[in-house]
Amino acid sequence: MSRLLLIALVLVMVAVAEAQPRARPPSPAYGRRVRCKSREYPSCYYVEHRCPSTCPHQCVVDCETCRPVCECNKPGSVCQDPRFVGADGITFYFHGKKNKDFCIVSDTNLHINAHFIGKRNPNMGRDFTWVQSLGILFDNHKIFIGAKKTSTWDNSIDRLDLSYDDQSIDLAGGEGATWKPATGVTITRSRDTNSVVIEVSRNFQIKATVVPITAEDSKIHKYGVTDEDCFAHLDLGFKFYSLSGEVNGVLGQTYGSGYVSRVKMGVDMPVLGGKKEFATSSLFATDCAVARFNGTRLSSSKDFQYVNLKCGSGLDGRGVVCKR
Template identity: 70%
Template sequence: MTRSLFLFFILLLTAALAAEAATRKPKKVKCKDKKFYECFKKKDLHCPETCPRSCDVDCESCQPFCVPPPSLRPPPPTTFPAPTPPVDSPPQPPTPPAATPSPPPPDGSEAASGKRVRCKNKAYGTCYNMEHRCPAACPDYCEVDCVTCSPVCNCNKPGAVCQDPRFIGADGITFYFHGKKDKEFCIVTDSSLHINAHFIGRRNANMGRDFTWVQSLGILFDNHQIFVGAQKTASWDNSIDHLDLSFNGKPVFLPPFDGAKQQPAPSVSITRSGRDTNSVVIEVEGNFQIKATVVPITEHDSKVHKYGITGEDCFAHLDLGFKFYSLSGEVNGVLGQTYARNYTSRVKMGIDMPVLGGQREFASSSLFSTDCAVARFKKTESLITSNTFEYANLNCASGLDGRGVVCKR
């Protein structure tokens, strides 16, 4: 009888615990970063089953993740004093100081003098603020991927446009779009955003095409226009500011120090990025973020790729990284199409340099026109007309001691 009562009590207790667990629903969580507006406004995010009550949200991917437990530091090693020599032992010669061991050589993937970078996302507690060196492939231009807690070259991330334009689409597939020198092409076009790129380059008679690079961007959103471009220069000095910036036709000047910032409109910020004089981050809240860095064609690059660069012009151009916060499924453009709903890559895979065509469908008549064949932008009354202003490197002399980017015809 006693045994039966004990078993009954155990079954009752098990059922009560199961009922209590069933009533504890996973905790609701919310993205708190308004930069990722689509995720910020979501209200149906719950903690994973593996951690139903303790989690946070990665706003960029809009996915809840378990909050890792705090890392435990190992206790310091216990040290013991050296034994005292016997009194009657002969005096010992002084022990020479131990040589300080040299630090281990850096990992082959990192440059000895590479730029130091840190993870700045507090959601990744074990990686946050941890210092890394940029890889040898990009010693001066990299960021930390907080998810993997490792440095990543800016030009190797989805949304990158670098070099002889090398694009990495939203699907992570790399392709090239050469376009033509001294022409404009639509790289992103959507209902609330349109971005054209001006290409510069050199003709290669042996290849039947131009070597090209993105020299400047014309960005349209709402009734605003932003220009960002690389100034033409013969020799390269990274301590000199080679950036041209304007907002609605008016030059934007940034002091040459990290974090220098201008807000030409309430939701618009233009910020000097890191220790690099020639890097800037342009952000429109709830719409997009663009990181632009002016870089030259080096003598080494010219020799390896046979660009034929002379001392007259180092073809300073932009390396770009794009993030988009509110694209529609109908977005188009050289890069934009890779973010579209049901996009299928047209790039021929399995070759060393997969090239995307489509010069006709992406060609624009000027840097701020929205007349490419795939245009999606809903035009609003612009504050500037293309009949009044032109931009740097578009047959227009710069003003204000070479730093302005607009002039009248």
């Protein structure tokens, strides 16, 4: 066989190979597996889903639609830098200031302050901030929940810090582990580590998860996080069972009877001001300018019953439809 014929044959074989359809790489396996755990939806009950790419580690299954949804896009969410989704479904940011405390909900029988941690951003003239802990007051009780400082993140290690009436809570490990300090108060692990649900009957429910700032997050947002501190913080979801029309606070005001959003719409990152208005002297202080707390349980028929509302919002959190 001549050299020219051999070369021609090789070229034909290469062309034929390139013309063959190539196998597609498998689609990426996103974050954790989640299931619907409500037996009220038998067609969806315990069907496994994977969290979508937009929230690979923070999603739940909407049992009614049998689809995974990002927890941080639901009304009543406080996540990230801190990104709030109000009761009206409008998303806004409240940056506050690092190492300071701010009132996020204040009503007659519920007061919640948040402690912010963060890093200074010299290029923006403000701090990057995240919610590190909550101080919760109701009746004559108080609950503390916080994220312990950590350098290198390992999700198998529990970084939750909990206390009830100044007594440290030793919550057993494992999903479903429950601690009940008093009638109507329940704290339950929603995952094996780093995630709990705090429930006070007829008052509120808080879902809290400790999460780190990852190297990828830091690179994308230019946080400048180093190996010394991954700025572990709380991603939060709130549900309120009985609020008055006078409720206030960074998040609480969005549930008020006469609330009109002060957020400027149509911008990429709508920011709410009012650091002085919502600032408080300590994590369990009720001295913010908008405080409403007096430690008594509401009983008025005019109270707003948000527990019976079913709300859904778009992926960007800017729209919401609520049905009673």
